[in-house]
Each structure stands twice: as C-alpha cells, then as structure tokens.
Amino acid sequence: MTHAQTIQDPGARLHRRLAATAPICVGIDPVADHLPEDFANEDPLHGIERFCEGVLEAISQIAPCTKIQSACFERYGSSGVRTLERIMSHAKTLGLQVILDAKRGDIGISAEHYAAAAAGMDADWVTVNGYLGEDGVAPFRAAGLGVFVLVRTSNPSGDEIQAVETSGGTVAGLVAAMVDRLGRADSGELASTGAVVGATKPEAAAALRRLMPRSPFLLPGYGAQGGGAEGVRAALDGRGGGVLVTASRSIIRAWEQDRGPWIDAVKRAAGRFAEDIQTIVEDAR
Amino acid sequence: MTHAQTIQDPGARLHRRLAATAPICVGIDPVADHLPEDFANEDPLHGIERFCEGVLEAISQIAPCTKIQSACFERYGSSGVRTLERIMSHAKTLGLQVILDAKRGDIGISAEHYAAAAAGMDADWVTVNGYLGEDGVAPFRAAGLGVFVLVRTSNPSGDEIQAVETSGGTVAGLVAAMVDRLGRADSGELASTGAVVGATKPEAAAALRRLMPRSPFLLPGYGAQGGGAEGVRAALDGRGGGVLVTASRSIIRAWEQDRGPWIDAVKRAAGRFAEDIQTIVEDAR
Numbered sequence: 001m002t003h004a005q006t007i008q009d010p011g012a013r014l015h016r017r018l019a020a021t022a023p024i025c026v027g028i029d030p031v032a033d034h035l036p037e038d039f040a041n042e043d044p045l046h047g048i049e050r051f052c053e054g055v056l057e058a059i060s061q062i063a064p065c066t067k068i069q070s071a072c073f074e075r076y077g078s079s080g081v082r083t084l085e086r087i088m089s090h091a092k093t094l095g096l097q098v099i100l101d102a103k104r105g106d107i108g109i110s111a112e113h114y115a116a117a118a119a120g121m122d123a124d125w126v127t128v129n130g131y132l133g134e135d136g137v138a139p140f141r142a143a144g145l146g147v148f149v150l151v152r153t154s155n156p157s158g159d160e161i162q163a164v165e166t167s168g169g170t171v172a173g174l175v176a177a178m179v180d181r182l183g184r185a186d187s188g189e190l191a192s193t194g195a196v197v198g199a200t201k202p203e204a205a206a207a208l209r210r211l212m213p214r215s216p217f218l219l220p221g222y223g224a225q226g227g228g229a230e231g232v233r234a235a236l237d238g239r240g241g242g243v244l245v246t247a248s249r250s251i252i253r254a255w256e257q258d259r260g261p262w263i264d265a266v267k268r269a270a271g272r273f274a275e276d277i278q279t280i281v282e283d284a285r
Numbered sequence: 286m287t288h289a290q291t292i293q294d295p296g297a298r299l300h301r302r303l304a305a306t307a308p309i310c311v312g313i314d315p316v317a318d319h320l321p322e323d324f325a326n327e328d329p330l331h332g333i334e335r336f337c338e339g340v341l342e343a344i345s346q347i348a349p350c351t352k353i354q355s356a357c358f359e360r361y362g363s364s365g366v367r368t369l370e371r372i373m374s375h376a377k378t379l380g381l382q383v384i385l386d387a388k389r390g391d392i393g394i395s396a397e398h399y400a401a402a403a404a405g406m407d408a409d410w411v412t413v414n415g416y417l418g419e420d421g422v423a424p425f426r427a428a429g430l431g432v433f434v435l436v437r438t439s440n441p442s443g444d445e446i447q448a449v450e451t452s453g454g455t456v457a458g459l460v461a462a463m464v465d466r467l468g469r470a471d472s473g474e475l476a477s478t479g480a481v482v483g484a485t486k487p488e489a490a491a492a493l494r495r496l497m498p499r500s501p502f503l504l505p506g507y508g509a510q511g512g513g514a515e516g517v518r519a520a521l522d523g524r525g526g527g528v529l530v531t532a533s534r535s536i537i538r539a540w541e542q543d544r545g546p547w548i549d550a551v552k553r554a555a556g557r558f559a560e561d562i563q564t565i566v567e568d569a570r
Contacts, residue, residue, distance in 0.1 A: 031394065071391055071398035077405055078370055082363035103391050105414050106356055107440040109316065113356035120362055129390050131416040131435060133442030150416060155392040157418030161459050166451045171459075174446050 010097075010124050010146030012188035014216060017064045017097060018241060022274035023281060025099065025218070026059045027248030028052055028087070029069035036255050036262035045076050045083055052087045055252050058263050060094040062270045067099040067127075067218075067246050088121040097124045099218070103150065105129030105136045115143035127196060127218075130175045137182060137193070146192040146216075151175050151208060154198025154221035163204075169211075172204070176211040183215050190242060191215045199227030199245065202234040209235055209242075219245045222277075229280045240285040245277045295382075295409050295431025297473035299501060302349045302382060303526060307559035308566060310384065310503070311344045312533030313337055313372070314354035321540050321547035330361050330368055337372045340537050343552045345379040347559050352384040352412075352503075352531055373406040382409045384503070388435065390414030390421045400428035412481060412503075415460045422467060422478070431477040431501075436460045436493060439483030439506035448489070454496075457489070461496040468500050475527060476500045484512030484530065487519040494520055494527075504530045507562075514565045525570040530562045 007013045030051055032044035039047030056066065068091065073084035091098045100123035104114040118126045118140070125146035128137055140147045152162050152172040162172040169177075176195060183191030194216035197205050209217070217235045221227035222245050235243045254269030255262035292298045315336055317329035324332030341351065353376065358369035376383045385408035389399040403411045403425070410431040413422055425432045437447050437457040447457040454462075461480060468476030479501035482490050494502070502520045506512035507530050520528045539554030540547035 029395065069395055069398075071389075071395040071402070074366075074402040075398040075405070077402065078363045078367035080402075081359075081366045085363055103414075104356075104388070105390060105416075105435075106388050107438070107443075110314065110354055110356040113354075113360040117356070117359040117362065117365075120360070129388075129414045129416055131390075131414055131446055132438055132440060133445035133447075135440045135442040150390075153392070153417050155417055155420045157420040160418035160463060161416055161456070162418075164451045164453065164456075164459055166449045166456070168449065171446070171449070171451070171456055174449055174456075178445060 008144065009186065009188050009192055011186055011190040011192035011194075011216060013124065014065070014097060014146070014244070015188060015190040021064045022278040023241070023244050024063050024274050024277050025065040025067050025244050025246035026055070026063045026251050026270060027067040027069065027101070027220070027246050028055060028252060029072050029248050030252070031072065034253060038262065045079060048072070049083050049087065053090055054263050055266055056087070056091050056094055056096065058267045059251070059270045060096055062267070062274050063096070065097045065099065065244060066091050067101045067248075070100060070102040085121055088123065092122050099123070099125040099127065099148065101127045103127045103129055105132055107132050107135040108139075111136055111139035112143070115140045115145060118145055119143050125194070130178060134178060134182060137178070141182065141193060146194065148194040148196050148216070148218040149175060149179050151179065151195040152197045152201065152204050154200045154227065158198070172208065173211060176208050179215055180212045183212070194218060196220065197235060199231035199235070202230040205231055206234040209237065213237060215242070217243050219243055223247055223250045232277065232280050233284045236281070236284055240281065243281070247273055293429070294471065294473050294477055296471050296475040296477035296479070296501065298409065299350070299382060299431070299529070300473060300475040303529075306349045307563040308526070308529050309348050309559050309562050310350040310352050310529050310531035311340070311348045311536050311555060312352040312354065312386070312505070312531050313340060313537060314357050314533050315537070316357065319538060323547065330364060333357070334368050334372065338375055339548050340551055341372070341376050341379055341381065343548050344536070344555045345381055347552070347555045348381070350382045350384065350529060351376050352386045355385060355387040370406055373408065377407050384408070384410040384412065384433065386412045388412045388414055390417055392417050392420040396421055396424035397428070400425045400430060403430055404428050410479070415463060419463060419467060422463070426467065426478060431479065433479040433481050433501070433503040434460060434464050436464065436480040437482045437486065437489050439485045439512065443483070457493065458496060461493050464500055465497045468497070479503060481505065482520060484516035484520070487515040490516055491519040494522065498522060500527070502528050504528055508532055508535045517562065517565050518569045521566070521569055525566065528566070532558055
C-alpha cells in the first residue's frame, strides 16, 4: 500500500495524485465485438478480461485513474460480475484510483447495499444518480466512497430534463447545489462529493463550477463527442485544478486506427491524451 | 408457458393479469439480519435464497407480480448476483410477473448492456432512472422489457429535485411527459412504459396521472410509509385501473409481528394486502 492509499478521503487522495500527473481518466468499456484480433478465438468474457488487463497495464504509468463501466460486465450476468471483481482488483494492484461507473441511484438500505457492493470491489469512487435527492447519495459517502453525481451529461437527450429552467436555475443546477451542500462535510482541498459534467457544454460547465467550487468534475465527452479545450478550461476550479477528463473509446480502441501491436496503440493514445490535457490545464494557469 | 406469457408486450401482459387479481406487487428485499429463526445458522446468502424461495411460493397464488431488489443481492458481489439469477428464475417458474428493481440509468450501449442483463434474467419489467432523458429509457423498451421510470419517489429528500417547479410543471412532470411520450409507441390498453409514483402524495399522483393517462403506475409507500387509500385512488386511470401497489417489508417481515410458522404469517399478510387494495380499487369504480 502506498502512502497515498492510506489517506482516507477519496477527494484528498485524488488531489494528491493529480499534483504529479495529468488529470486524466481512462474509461474501460469493453465490448466483445470490438476486441483486437489477438482475442478473436476466445470465449467473449475471457477475451474481455485479458484485454482489460492489458489496457490497465498499458495505461497505469500514464493515467492516475480508471473508470470501469459496470454494465459491460453485468451483461454477462454473475460470471461477468466475477470478471468485474477481478478487473477492479487488478486496477488497484497497479496503483490506479478506480471509479466504478455504475450510475446507481437508490435510497436507504438499498443505497447502503450498493455502497457495500462497490466498497467490496475496492472502488475509490462510484458514479451516482442524484434524482432521488440526498438520500440516494449520502449512503455512498457514509461508506467511505467518493461519489461523482450525474449533474449534466453529454448525451443528446440529457437536456430534456437537465437543462430546463426552474425558479432556482436549471434542473442540473438543483443537483449541483445538492452536490455542493454534501461536499461541505468533506475536508481536504478537493471534496469527495464530485460531479459528472459533459465537456461538450462549456457555458454550462462554467455555471456549474460556480455552484460547486470545491467538487472534482469528472468530464466525459472530450474528443470523441466533440468536447474540446474550452469545455475543460470552463470546468477548472479557482486554482486551475479540480477536473478529471475521461476518455474511453478513443484510448481503448486506438488500435483500430493504428498499426503495430494493439497495446502500443493504446499506450500511445493514452500518452497523447495526457499531453493534450496537461497542456490545456497548464495554459489556463 | 401459459397463454399470458406468450403476449409480447409487458403492458398488455400486465393488463391481462390484473383483470383477474388484486393489483398488488410484493417487493423482495431480503436482509440477512432480518430472516426468520429457521435460517439463523445458515450462511447469510444461502439463508436469503431459501427465504426468498419460501416467500415467492407463499405469495404466488395471491399476488400477480413481484419486485426483486437487485441491491440486496449485489451487496454479496458475484455470488449474490448468481443467487439473484436463481431467484428471478424461480419467480418466473411460479408464474409471477417480475420487476427487477435495479433503478439503472445509463445511455447508449451501456443502457443496452443493462437491458441485456435484465432480459438475461428473464425480467418482465425494470425500474429505470430518467434523469438522462429518453436515451436512458428507450434501450430497455427496445430490448422488449417494460420500464417503470422513477417519477416521484416516496423518500424524504425526493422533493429536493422532483417537486421543484419549472416552466413546464414540476421536475417530476418533465419526466412524466417523457414517460407518456415514449409510451405512445406501445400498443395495448396499458403502455409498457410506466412510472414509479409514491402512494404517499395523493395530489402529486393525481397530477401525474393526468400527464400519463395510459401508463401503469408502480406505487410504493402504501402502509409502512404512510400512504393510504387516497394515494391509490388518485393514481387510478380513467377506467379505474392502471395501478400496481407494491409493499415489501410489511409482507416479507410479517412474521416479526405474528405467531406460528413464518411462511403462514407472510401468506396472511399478502392476503390482507390483496383484500385491502382490491377493496380500495372496487370502491373507486
């Protein structure tokens, strides 16, 4: 166990880690139909497992953090969840901070169960849906997990609900206010109560940053979904930090556009991603 | 396979089933610390499994439907999910219509994965979080599953977000409008796109019914959480139907307040619940 891992607070752990590396996260969302040829003749779930292991090893010296998409494993039922458990464990062994991308959202003891499940997989953070209010978020924090609450997502229909104006700002703004409120209980430079905010909407990101000055922002949508430097800059906190830019397919499927061994393509893509984001963040300071 | 099960559309299947029975659903949310003494010396997960089997057998001649809380099983990791798979299968074998209470909410291929996971467990319906808009709901319908979208929940902090007024009604009303829109693609008397609406807020339920005239309402909160006959009546559709009242702890823990074998206590509680709800619904016609 490294010293960084002995820090109890996920926000403080992340803050310390980001002082030394580019603020990036590599998303792992493997699909059996999109694996490198090396795995063509394997059982799908076994191929997925070996592929994820390779990706994690390729990125572990480049990215501080990985986000693992639970759905990709759950689709294979309990066998898939068993594979997820091993992949989560492998990521931790490599020293990565791990976000379980499960988007859970339930209340009371059910939320406690979900938190126990994520903690049992040794997750540092979990993505959580805030539609049920504090009751759906607090149990994860009580279990010692960091949370990234879905605030403003980058999918086309997200605006149907999230962008609608209320008497107190947008609906996303209501969720943001809850995130900020819960995060006030967190010590450390960075709260352990964070937000998922698409990098595709810079103006919205800037407004949400004002509502959540101390929360880490997990930013999907950079690159592939059209988000650019502007979206990242808008999300930075008062000290030019507090963001974690996440990319999935552009890294883990980089071998589709690149020659040579697939693992080298993944490594190169992760390296370029880290450089791009580091440049954006440094230029903004 | 009964004739009812050959009907493709979950809404049509539910409608047909409700013509012959009380519109109730028994929620299964087992906790190892709250099992009857019979299971005191068993491995917790094994005790949970045998308890759930007993409950399902006890209610299968009384209730048309069961709602199984995924979190209770997920907390035991992949072994728990394996148990969930067997319990889901057992419920189907007994002829129950099964709601997988998973409250999933993701988009695109991740939502497709979750839908595949639920369909793989032979669920008829899944509970879904609508905060991400249509993108988070449509993939479940595309996989042939019925959905109950969280619209207005019965937990204390639900109002923080759901009850806030927007230019187009409450936030819950925005989600309701989406549910109604998606449900228009469903044939049959009852849409396969339904809503979770707490029985604790009759006025809200009545307003939401006007927004979703054809959607089935899954109503938690009756009894234990203070919801009463008024909440159920307010949720009825134009023909005096369209509701599925769900109770969990008051049924599956009825043995805590009752003498004799635990399974008889569960059966009696389910019978009383069915009678109560049937009376409310008939009196309203």
